[in-house]
Amino acid sequence: MRWLIPVLLFALSACEVVPTVQPAPGPAPSPQRSESQSSGVLRGRAEQAARTFVQVVQTVEPVAESECRRVAPRMNCDFQILVDDRPGQAPNAFQTIGPDGRPIIAFNLALIASVENADELAFVMGHESAHHIMGHLARTQQNAAVGAVIFSGLAAMSGANADSVRSAEEFGAAVGARSYSKDFELEADRLGTIVTMRAGFNAVRGAAFFTRIPDPGNRFLGTHPPNAQRIDVVRRTAQDLSSGM
Numbered sequence: 039m040r041w042l043i044p045v046l047l048f049a050l051s052a053c054e055v056v057p058t059v060q061p062a063p064g065p066a067p068s069p070q071r072s073e074s075q076s077s078g079v080l081r082g083r084a085e086q087a088a089r090t091f092v093q094v095v096q097t098v099e100p101v102a103e104s105e106c107r108r109v110a111p112r113m114n115c116d117f118q119i120l121v122d123d124r125p126g127q128a129p130n131a132f133q134t135i136g137p138d139g140r141p142i143i144a145f146n147l148a149l150i151a152s153v154e155n156a157d158e159l160a161f162v163m164g165h166e167s168a169h170h171i172m173g174h175l176a177r178t179q180q181n182a183a184v185g186a187v188i189f190s191g192l193a194a195m196s197g198a199n200a201d202s203v204r205s206a207e208e209f210g211a212a213v214g215a216r217s218y219s220k221d222f223e224l225e226a227d228r229l230g231t232i233v234t235m236r237a238g239f240n241a242v243r244g245a246a247f248f249t250r251i252p253d254p255g256n257r258f259l260g261t262h263p264p265n266a267q268r269i270d271v272v273r274r275t276a277q278d279l280s281s282g283m
């Protein structure tokens with residue numbers, strides 16, 4: 039993790055938005071002083087974001103790996119945490135599998151800068167780790183494959199040409215991949231709450247992150263459930279865990 043801090047500081051300082059500094063009564067500060075003050079605010083925010091991120095990763099990662107070994111002992115539980123430092127992206131975090139089979143949890147700088155406290159960042163990490171522990175990536179790929187076979191087969195039986203069959207296959211894969219995505223998100227919210235709380239963070243406070251992102255509603259074949267439903271799952275899971283489940 040030592041390499042992470044300077045990279046994070048540099049990238050955050052390049053994209054952080056600095057609030058307007060109101061001058062004190064009296065002579066206006068020189069442009070050089072104002073620029074220096076702004077740079078100080080920037081660097082201070084970047085350093086705080088970096089410290090919070092490193093603290094959360096160091097605390098949550100061993101808990102997530104322990105929970106992974108408990109729930110899925112045959113799975114690779116050696117998480118690798120990566121930071122995507124490309125500028126101009128919307129806040130995002132995701133879970134995937136590396137070429138060597140190692141599970142990856144990736145955060146971009148916009149997400150790291152957007153969280154309001156360590157609890158929110160810990161909850162996001164717990165949620166993404168839960169996707170791996172529950173095998174959601176493999177299950178999504180399997181659902182996509184089944185959808186592709188069914189739709190392409192129906193198209194072929196109807197006498198469609200090769201291009202139409204190919205289009206049906208692609209559409210079927212998309213439908214299959216989305217069929218259980220809302221359930222997967224709620225499963226990850228539940229297990230992510232457990233990981234977050236066992237790491238010593240407040241999952242309910244962390245789930246407040248949902249109140250600041252667009253609500254997907256309950257759209258047909260949507261990929262995410264309504265934010266209110268997700269927050270309710272977190273609250274109920276936290277209550278069960280506090281009472282000993």
